[in-house]
Amino acid sequence: MVNRLEQQLAFLCEIDKLKSILRKSRIFDGTREETSAEHSWHLAMLAGWLHEYAREPVDPFHSVKLALVHDIVEIDAGDTFIYDKTRQQDRLERETRAAERIFALLPEDQRRDMWALWHEFEAGRTPEARFVRALDRIQPMLLHAMTGCRVWFENGVTRSQVLERIKEIERHIPALWPVALEIVDRAVREGMLANS
């Protein structure tokens, strides 16, 4: 018989594995890739300190919670590079199986809450989910800008691919749109992003 606290600690120990999931983005000095746990912390900071720019009013705590948990499923499913069309195809299926296993470690009420948070983020149908999804687009761009946009260059990403993927920034955090465009334009000027 596992009690409530034991269930919670089993979950909180299990999610330590998010520290071993590597993303494509490189940290500020370019020395290595960012882990998904670090990304989640950074995204939570953006959610907590930039919410005044959300186009619709958002609850800051709810936004921070979405940021903290949005990538936990990557423990089993791995990080799926946004421009990897093949792996994007079965991403949701892989992540749903991951959620089933990992969230099941929690007691019933928190399991339900965690599912709700993850689904909400994936569906992007609440103001907070739209806001955090848009932040999840700008956060890697800030890292790319700090590291010479090598990730775009090395993966042969094009300007139109990026613009397609970051529409949510324009729609949901308009104040950040000029920042995003400036990063794209500079990357094109510096030959790190193909102008097509």
Add this chain to the structure above:
Amino acid sequence: MVNRLEQQLAFLCEIDKLKSILRKSRIFDGTREETSAEHSWHLAMLAGWLHEYAREPVDPFHSVKLALVHDIVEIDAGDTFIYDKTRQQDRLERETRAAERIFALLPEDQRRDMWALWHEFEAGRTPEARFVRALDRIQPMLLHAMTGCRVWFENGVTRSQVLERIKEIERHIPALWPVALEIVDRAVREGMLANS
């Protein structure tokens, strides 16, 4: 003239450096040390999902915010191992200088809020600060337990040193005290923690 958003982004880019600060604790599989950014995410998760065990009622969002920002000063000051008496002596001085530089990147109102959060955590005089400080004691112990308590062994830490340092757990999150004691006792039994 730097505008508000530029100041906020300068801060949010600067704190990326917390991903390069290494702590003593090793991640779940023992392969490497945890970064302070990862630790901050993990602590925020504990704060968000264990607040029902705080001895005094706590505001969950406020606790999560304290967890997210409590180590930002380590960008300049470095992580100070809790059992390193020499470096603990000037820790607060080093961290205060760091706070002065890093928080100054923010616009005035958020700079004030950030100072207040960091001071509150350091002083430990509110229910949320006491709660998160106690979580900050148990979080590395959970990692140690997953990695055979090598950190204690390699640094010649003793049982009485640990017990002295984790009193806050007993005081502020009594439900976690048996968990902490069990980790200590097992480490002693397994010869990873000196029984003195």
